[in-house]
Amino acid sequence: MPRRKIPTKAELIQLQKLYKTDEKIAERLGNITPQLVAYWRRKKNIPRHSFPKFSEQEIRELWERFGDDYRCGLELGISKAAFYNWRRKYGIKHKPAFLKLEQLELNLGGPSRSTGKRHNYGERSVAQKILAERSGEARVDVDEVVEVEPDLAISHDDTADIIERFSDLGLSFVWNPNRLMIPLDHSVPMEAGRLAEAHKVIRDFVRKQNIRCFYEVTEGASHQIVVERGHVLPGQLAVGTDRYVSSSGCIGAFGTSIDETEMAALWASGKIWLKVPQTLKIIINGKPAVGVFAKDIILFAAKKLKKNGANYRAIEFYGTSVSQMTISERFTLTNMAVEIGAKVAICPFDTTTRRYFLGRTKMPFRPALADKDAVYEETYEFNVERIKPQAATPHSIDRVAPVAELEGLPIAQVVIGSCANGRFDDLRVAADIFKGKKVDPDVRVLIFPGSRAVYLEALKKGLIRAFIEAGGTVMNPGIGPYRGDGTSLLAPGERCLATTSDNSRGVMGSPEAEVYLVSPATAAASALRGVITDPTGFVR
Amino acid sequence: MLNNIGSRVICLGENVASEWILGKEVGDGEDSSRPDSAGARSLLSRIGGGEIVMAGSRFGCGRRGREAAGVLKKAGVACLVARSFDRVFFRAAINQGLPALEADIVGEVADGSVIEIDFEHSRIIVPERVHVVAPFPQRLADVISAGGLLAYVRESLSG
Numbered sequence: 001m002p003r004r005k006i007p008t009k010a011e012l013i014q015l016q017k018l019y020k021t022d023e024k025i026a027e028r029l030g031n032i033t034p035q036l037v038a039y040w041r042r043k044k045n046i047p048r049h050s051f052p053k054f055s056e057q058e059i060r061e062l063w064e065r066f067g068d069d070y071r072c073g074l075e076l077g078i079s080k081a082a083f084y085n086w087r088r089k090y091g092i093k094h095k096p097a098f099l100k101l102e103q104l105e106l107n108l109g110g111p112s113r114s115t116g117k118r119h120n121y122g123e124r125s126v127a128q129k130i131l132a133e134r135s136g137e138a139r140v141d142v143d144e145v146v147e148v149e150p151d152l153a154i155s156h157d158d159t160a161d162i163i164e165r166f167s168d169l170g171l172s173f174v175w176n177p178n179r180l181m182i183p184l185d186h187s188v189p190m191e192a193g194r195l196a197e198a199h200k201v202i203r204d205f206v207r208k209q210n211i212r213c214f215y216e217v218t219e220g221a222s223h224q225i226v227v228e229r230g231h232v233l234p235g236q237l238a239v240g241t242d243r244y245v246s247s248s249g250c251i252g253a254f255g256t257s258i259d260e261t262e263m264a265a266l267w268a269s270g271k272i273w274l275k276v277p278q279t280l281k282i283i284i285n286g287k288p289a290v291g292v293f294a295k296d297i298i299l300f301a302a303k304k305l306k307k308n309g310a311n312y313r314a315i316e317f318y319g320t321s322v323s324q325m326t327i328s329e330r331f332t333l334t335n336m337a338v339e340i341g342a343k344v345a346i347c348p349f350d351t352t353t354r355r356y357f358l359g360r361t362k363m364p365f366r367p368a369l370a371d372k373d374a375v376y377e378e379t380y381e382f383n384v385e386r387i388k389p390q391a392a393t394p395h396s397i398d399r400v401a402p403v404a405e406l407e408g409l410p411i412a413q414v415v416i417g418s419c420a421n422g423r424f425d426d427l428r429v430a431a432d433i434f435k436g437k438k439v440d441p442d443v444r445v446l447i448f449p450g451s452r453a454v455y456l457e458a459l460k461k462g463l464i465r466a467f468i469e470a471g472g473t474v475m476n477p478g479i480g481p482y483r484g485d486g487t488s489l490l491a492p493g494e495r496c497l498a499t500t501s502d503n504s505r506g507v508m509g510s511p512e513a514e515v516y517l518v519s520p521a522t523a524a525a526s527a528l529r530g531v532i533t534d535p536t537g538f539v540r
Numbered sequence: 541m542l543n544n545i546g547s548r549v550i551c552l553g554e555n556v557a558s559e560w561i562l563g564k565e566v567g568d569g570e571d572s573s574r575p576d577s578a579g580a581r582s583l584l585s586r587i588g589g590g591e592i593v594m595a596g597s598r599f600g601c602g603r604r605g606r607e608a609a610g611v612l613k614k615a616g617v618a619c620l621v622a623r624s625f626d627r628v629f630f631r632a633a634i635n636q637g638l639p640a641l642e643a644d645i646v647g648e649v650a651d652g653s654v655i656e657i658d659f660e661h662s663r664i665i666v667p668e669r670v671h672v673v674a675p676f677p678q679r680l681a682d683v684i685s686a687g688g689l690l691a692y693v694r695e696s697l698s699g
Contacts, residue, residue, distance in 0.1 A: 145677035
């Protein structure tokens with residue numbers, strides 16, 4: 001058998017330039033496998049062909065269209081400097097020969113040619129745009145009542161009650177099983193036989209209706225999963241029976257809560273009535289100091305807005321501080337916004353959101369951005385450069401004080417995690433503070449990762465070990481303690497620091513116990529000392 | 541659109557909590573005005589049937605909005621009028637067939653007087669004058685005329 005002719009290094013590089021992948025090269029050479037080509041490459045030290053993320057044609061097209069690095073960058077989700085680098089790489093140096101209409105930014109009024117219906121002037125907020133689209137109307141006004149078909153309907157362990165009401169209507173099938181999401185996250189583990197029965201009813205229903213989006217009790221908090229797995233996309237509308245559905249606003253979606261009867265009606269007809277809310281604009285500027293996190297920022301805002309300062313309103317978060325935040329930090333903002341009465345809280349779509357979804361979903365989506373002349377009921381502006389870590393004191397979320405003022409108060413329990421602060425970066429902050437140290441022996445430390453994915457990642461990175469070695473207890477992934485469940489009860493007079501979102505009287509058992517809401521850093525630092533402690537010294 | 545409602549009015553104050561409507565302890569941070577003197581009758585005992593309950597801002601705030609709306613409906617209240625409603629309470633009221641109208645006239649109406657609410661022409665006729673209010677949304681009127689959200693859905697599905 002003739003010996004196979006092995007290409008030289010130069011030949012192989014040329015082949016690679018022409019045919020790019022190992023598979024194609026193998027095809028060209030004939031009678032060999034791609035693995036053999038890979039072997040040759042490895043031996044000759046030739047790296048794999050890397051496909052540039054943006055092809056020359058793409059870059060050139062965009063450049064012709066806009067002529068401006070910043071706007072081209074926005075389209076692709078990269079910065080203007082990055083776009084300039086791409087341009088340089090492909091040798092596109094000069095401004096396009098013919099200026100397109102878009103480049104001139106003329107305010108001629110009326111719909112802009114490039115985007116058609118979605119023009120930027122119409123005095124509409126994000127909430128108005130999303131509700132208009134979902135209700136099929138061209139335009140909706142504030143305080144109008146519209147009938148919408150949501151993109152996602154989320155219900156949790158209370159689905160058993162909803163099923164009962166739904167069957168009272170005499171129907172067999174929900175309007176669209178692909179739009180239902182049923183994560184079981186409240187009654188984990190089972191506290192009563194009744195709940196086990198309820199779960200069985202739910203599972204039977206899921207099977208019969210062919211609902212694909214069903215998460216068993218092992219998955220974690222519903223809102224965490226919704227955002228993690230991209231069940232709601234920017235510009236979409238989600239409704240749910242849980243209080244904190246507005247958390248999905250962190251990615252620029254409209255999320256609001258409804259009750260069980262409404263959910264049953266929605267399952268039947270596929271439509272629900274919603275009142276178009278007024279929108280409040282909250283601008284948060286400034287780079288927060290070391291030790292100050294998103295939780296502290298939103299507590300600071302809650303102090304200014306008061307517990308129901310945003311009653312029945314939609315909130316849009318803007319500002320340099322918000323644009324620098326990760327999706328996880330924005331989740332904390334929108335999650336806690338419910339506690340100041342907001343119906344919807346949205347962090348508008350920007351490059352961070354776009355990058356978040358790059359690898360996460362293949363579904364197309366159209367983000368909704370507020371019009372440039374959108375009308376807001378009120379605008380609040382905060383600068384958070386000089387604020388210190390905050391804590392919400394008992395028994396109301398707007399009774400916020402700097403942690404420094406509360407230092408020295410002894411605590412009995414610390415809860416880290418749960419829906420509001422249960423993501424990997426929250427656990428990481430706490431684990432870094434715990435590393436190598438032990439918590440105070442008089443303090444019970446409970447850690448609730450938000451979801452199974454977070455738990456696994458924490459396991460991989462050694463955070464779970466850090467927690468356990470420090471003396472904490474890592475609980476199952478989920479929403480953490482909530483009113484009425486038995487995971488973290490306090491005796492009268494005991495004080496608890498929690499990263500949850502509810503500190504009203506009796507939320508953790510005894511009405512004489514005290515719950516303070518803090519950021520994970522404050523909670524971890526205090527767990528080490530046994531008293532409420534400012535985390536500024538602990539965070540690097 | 542809904543038919544006119546003409547009836548006696550019960551005036552309450554600001555921030556009337558849902559817990560207070562149910563006759564329970566009000567949670568922290570929710571002030572509740574008690575227009576009667578201390579030790580007076582609760583709201584439910586004042587309702588005979590067919591009254592209009594009027595209040596100020598954030599009517600129905602607190603954690604028991606759904607229950608409170610159900611209780612008021614069962615007691616036979618004809619209509620709720622307030623400067624602003626708590627969201628959960630408002631939705632529960634509408635979905636149970638209890639009209640809830642937003643109007644800022646609680647300061648100008650005397651407790652116990654007879655007023656008429658004209659939904660068709662969006663006005664409230666009190667003894668001294670006629671107030672023009674924001675129109676009541678037609679969709680909500682449809683839900684209420686059907687007798688609540690579930691009845692409305694049943695009707696719309698049976699075609």
